[in-house]
Amino acid sequence: MWRICTVVWSYFCWGVVVVLLTPSVGGTSGNGDVSVAERATAGDPDAYLEKFGYLAVPPGGTPGNVQRSPESRRHAIREFQRFNGLSVTGNLDRQTLAKMRQPRCGFPDVIRPEGGSTFGTSTNGRNRNRSRNRNRNRSRPRNRAEELTAQSFYVPGHKWKKTQITWRPIGYSRTSRLSQSQQWWSFKRAFDKWAEQTPLTFSDVSGTADIMIKFVRSDHGDGRGNAFDGRGGTLAHAFFPGTSAISGDTHFDDDEQWTLNTEDGTNLEIVAAHEFGHALGLGHSNVAQALMAPYYQGYDPNFKLHKDDIQAIQHLYGGPGRPRTTPRPRVTSRPRVTLRPRVTRRPTRRPSSGRFCNLKFDAVIKAHDGSTYAFRSHDIYKLTSTGGVSRGFPKRANTVFQSAPINIDAAAYSPWSRKTYMFKGSRLWKYTGFRLDSDYPKDIRATNFPTRPKAALVWRDGRVYLFRGRQFWVFDEYRNSIPQGYPLDTRRYWRGIPNNVEAAVRWNDGYTYFFKGSNYFKFSDYYRRKVGGYPKPKAAPWLGCGSRTPK
Incomplete structure (x- = not known):
């Protein structure tokens, strides 16, 4: 499965998070509610609900340090339940707790606005700006709009303004048993999945590319909040298209066990195809079988884009161009023909x-x-x-x-x-x-x-x-x-x-x-x-x- 990610507003990723919940929410051990013993081993649900946007942090408040009323928690849990298709009870029942413990993407479900309302950036948005400042050899955004929050819908609307996309690996894995050639071909086949369904072409170049790919470990210049956390943690992340230097870039955690053609470890080609979807402008899908679902679904030797992935990418870039045809034999001479007079067609109304x-x-x-x-x-x-x-x-x-x-x-x-x-x-x-x-x-x-x-x-x-x-x-x-x-x-x-x-x-x-x-x-x-x-x-x-x- 995909593991929960540590993520800021600027990109989507996969990774692992431990969900801790307090005994202050929920009911008794009957009717599916969490028992006293189960709740006693849990921590605070506020951090979880704040992280994913169900509880807002008021202006001047500190995440994880805001006093909550039982009603506000129940309301947040109801929102969480409804968002995830669970029975809406407002109680921290076993079904809800199980859902919260599932591996998932760390991008918020509900994007909270500025000033504690529901319309702007959050502290995560500030982390994004901070990460850019910390990233050496990166230019600042070319316009202020790029500092705004990226949304989590599966077709957010931002895209490359061209069809010829370039990519370049600037750092291969140094810990994987995969050769550089195997890694390169994994990226190539991952791009091919998207090229088959769109007019996009993808070319490996030696200079600066639209999508720069590298394997890194721990804090790698995207800000401490975006640091990779070792094997079993964050798998990878990618940035949306844009005009800043980091737009489209894709990073893989070099502490992971990257593999091919085996159920062991994490399949590089599948994860790369997912991340490149983000680099092309897609968010996560709520269709569990889709490649762009936030969870790693394991190795599938025949993996392909789900119809939901295809609809999403074609919303942005349209369908593939006309199929190539076999060139006709060259004719040295042709009989002269009388051409019909050219007719100017009026636009169809x-x-x-x-x-x-x-x-x-x-x-x-x-x-x-x-x-x-x-x-x-x-x-x-x-x-x-x-x-x-x-x-x-x-x-x-x-x-x-x-x-x-x-x-x-x-x-x-x-x-x-x-x-x-x-x-x-x-x-x-x-x-x-x-x-x-x-x-x-x-x-x-x-x-x-x-x-x-x-x-x-x-x-x-x-x-x-x-x-x-x-x-x-x-x-x-x-x-x-x-x-x-x-x-x-x-x-x-x-x-x-x-x-x-x-x-x-x-x-x-x-x-x-x-x-x-x-x-x-x-x-x-x-x-x-x-x-x-x-x-x-x-x-x-x-x-x-x-x-x-x-x-």
Whole structure:
């Protein structure tokens, strides 16, 4: 299995962590809860829950030294359970403890924002900057945006801006029984896995390369927090694509027992293929069988990319080019032919409907069935992935989502909880699939909810964000409340996004889209700012009006 990694925001890796839990959370030995004896041998769960983002460290607080209430711990455990597909009890039962003890990647599950909110970097983000300062012969980032937190979604959206990628081993293993030639071929075959499914080509060069590969031990210049920890600890790590000197670089722990063609030790080719996935811009997958899952699954002589890996990499770079064909024999002379007059083809235009082209959105969601739905008045529109309205739509919203209100203010779907939320006035609707949950809608006037939020979305950190006017809030879906510290200024934290947005959605290309009137704004989750060249009219890319236009 993959072992837990020691990692900062700047890259993904594999390694081992020992999970210690306190007797302050959980129940009795019955009903699957952890027994007194089991809890007595455990330590503090706060460090674990803080490390993976379920417990926030308040401004000025010290990780591992923050007083927690039992309710905050139960809430964090519920989040952990829901995130990992466990029974949501809020108790530290055996199932939850077993999950926490499983080998896994050390990158946080929930990315906490600046200032104790849920939107920025953490102390791990500071470690990343520190590691760059400590790394000798490395230049500083070329722009400040590169110092921002890298996210952990499987297609974060950052990529190489070219298709010809270079690589170079600058330090082979000095402890492995594998020869340098065997190690080189392991890297070559690992790159080939990705080349087969994309238009990318990979070339070994002798000078500076996009992806610099080396075997190192212990503290190797990435910062003490990123140091390798000997055999059985961190296996490897890699940096995302970018323009800084360390972008794409991949490091392997030279204390590991690197092997090939055997179940003994750790297979170099498989680990290299995983790490190169990160160096190409992929995060971890939650599909257990995928190569990009965070856990080392052992030696497989026939390992290949899972369909989830293929979909992920092709989201970034597209599919492979046309297959090579056998050259035709050269003809010395050909009969003269009469050429047809050249016809200039007009761009293909898709049929459009005037009533759709000027459609404003009350809300947009990427729903549980993978479809994108837009709401307007009493209708719901199912949007195609290439732009346009699906056949058979629009429909009355309440014929798709049970008892859906008309003229909703905002809506969002959470892939973490698998719930859809609709907001109207002072009431909240919650759905499982298309069915309204029992006891809903609920009145939220007694809470600190904003009245009539105008847009909602679930962002990369798994949080529900609500927007109104020039402010935004975070909605705690497990408590049906707003955490302390909100509202915050929209334009300060969502740079380039205007006030008074009317709808928003995080789409499947790793970007977040905001809608206002007839225009939309594309927001880079990685750089946390509006993408240049926006706003643009939404009619063509979202509603299929006119020529096909990418989003």
